[in-house]
Amino acid sequence: MNRVVISASGLFTAPHIISNEELVASYNAFVGQFNEANATSIAAGEVDALEESSVEFIEKASGITRRYVMDRAGVIDPQRMRPKFTPRTNEQLSLQAEMAVAAGGEALAAAGRAASDVDAVICAASNMQRPYPAMAIEIQRALGISQGYGFDMNVACSSATFALELAVNAVRCDTASTVLVVNPEICSAHLAWQDRDCHFIFGDVCTALVVERLETAISNKAWEVLGSKLATRFSNNIRNNAGFLSRCEDRDPTDRDQLFVQEGRRVFKEVCPMAAEHITGHLASLDLTPAQVRRFWLHQANLAMNQLIGRRLLGREATADEAPVILDEFANTASAGSIIAFHRHSADLAAGDLGVICSFGAGYSIGSLVVRKVS
Numbered sequence: 001m002n003r004v005v006i007s008a009s010g011l012f013t014a015p016h017i018i019s020n021e022e023l024v025a026s027y028n029a030f031v032g033q034f035n036e037a038n039a040t041s042i043a044a045g046e047v048d049a050l051e052e053s054s055v056e057f058i059e060k061a062s063g064i065t066r067r068y069v070m071d072r073a074g075v076i077d078p079q080r081m082r083p084k085f086t087p088r089t090n091e092q093l094s095l096q097a098e099m100a101v102a103a104g105g106e107a108l109a110a111a112g113r114a115a116s117d118v119d120a121v122i123c124a125a126s127n128m129q130r131p132y133p134a135m136a137i138e139i140q141r142a143l144g145i146s147q148g149y150g151f152d153m154n155v156a157c158s159s160a161t162f163a164l165e166l167a168v169n170a171v172r173c174d175t176a177s178t179v180l181v182v183n184p185e186i187c188s189a190h191l192a193w194q195d196r197d198c199h200f201i202f203g204d205v206c207t208a209l210v211v212e213r214l215e216t217a218i219s220n221k222a223w224e225v226l227g228s229k230l231a232t233r234f235s236n237n238i239r240n241n242a243g244f245l246s247r248c249e250d251r252d253p254t255d256r257d258q259l260f261v262q263e264g265r266r267v268f269k270e271v272c273p274m275a276a277e278h279i280t281g282h283l284a285s286l287d288l289t290p291a292q293v294r295r296f297w298l299h300q301a302n303l304a305m306n307q308l309i310g311r312r313l314l315g316r317e318a319t320a321d322e323a324p325v326i327l328d329e330f331a332n333t334a335s336a337g338s339i340i341a342f343h344r345h346s347a348d349l350a351a352g353d354l355g356v357i358c359s360f361g362a363g364y365s366i367g368s369l370v371v372r373k374v375s
């Protein structure tokens with residue numbers, strides 16, 4: 001069995017920023033228009049008036065201050081409130097593939113790897129812009145990778161960590177030598193921007209990681225993967241019912257359940273203990289304890305959630321150095337969150353330092369990797 005490293009990472013940041021102030025101004029304009037248009041029905045008690053959103057609530061409840069998005073104008077237009085993308089022909093690179101090629105190219109360059117070294121591409125994200133042909137195969141071609149295979153996979157917020165486990169096992173068992181994992185998350189396209197409970201939650205981004213054999217890795221920033229652990233437990237608390245059967249069920253595409261829906265409080269209560277126990281159990285299986293871990297790159301959904309998990313792991317508040325936060329800047333970017341934290345906050349650590357990458361989210365699904373800095 002080969003020893004395996006994550007040898008480099010890459011990040012594509014979506015081109016537009018929406019601050020909480022801008023988001024709330026647009027949402028509140030929408031509320032004003034809705035309440036005015038429905039004044040009679042509201043007065044008759046037939047329709048509930050919508051309540052305004054607030055920057056203070058968003059920052060206190062989530063820790064998010066802004067988000068990057070692929071399209072800004074469509075999202076903050078109170079008449080539209082969803083991104084607007086120009087359709088591309090089948091011959092053009094698709095939007096998610098374009099993001100992945102940018103992040104993937106950066107990761108390969110950082111790893112010192114050429115397209116000819118890569119023999120597998122896994123495109124893992126919460127939403128795919130089409131069912132087939134696989135985005136991963138398109139990315140493979142666009143990056144000039146002429147050998148090996150590519151496939152897409154979706155485990156919602158745990159897509160990246162579940163893909164990493166597959167990549168690590170492929171390299172460990174010699175079915176691939178260098179795997180590129182990419183996570184193009186366009187969460188803005190599946191977010192109900194008209195829903196006050198969740199309109200502030202998500203942002204867009206793409207992360208990429210290169211997984212290869214320790215003994216042949218060139219990068220001096222590699223992290224050896226000591227172990228990976230996946231877990232799932234069914235829950236309806238985060239759900240999206242949009243799918244290829246929607247058309248045949250005569251569903252209205254604007255039905256609320258055709259977008260992201262969650263019971264945020266329940267998710268918070270149920271997932272925090274699961275994630276903390278998962279990480280502690282994973283470390284114990286490697287004869288390690290949370291106190292020995294230099295850094296936790298946790299899923300980035302909610303600041304209070306990560307603080308609670310930190311307390312459960314360490315018996316005290318985790319510092320920003322121990323559990324870095326990126327969701328203030330990026331918001332929740334589904335499976336990419338823990339990988340952005342890793343990308344931004346791993347170069348400063350020393351050889352031998354231990355870290356844990358951990359995602360948690362819809363499914364429920366939890367995925368963790370315990371890693372050690374090589375040099």
Ligand code: CO8
Nearest residue numbers: 053054057061126157187190197260264265301302361362
């Ligand atoms: N402005 C002002 N007030 C508000 C707003 C707002 N925008 N929204 C709600 N309120 C009010 C409510 O009406 C409520 O008022 P009252 O007390 O009078 O009833 C009060 O504020 C409190 O509301 P909540 O209980 O809903 O607020 P919370 O404190 O629970 O915070 C959060 C809400 C931030 C959603 C929080 O519960 C949370 O973050 N939970 C964890 C969620 C989580 O981790 N989810 C993971 C989902 S991501 C994932 O798995 C990937 C899925 C795939 C992604 C697909 C792309 C879209």
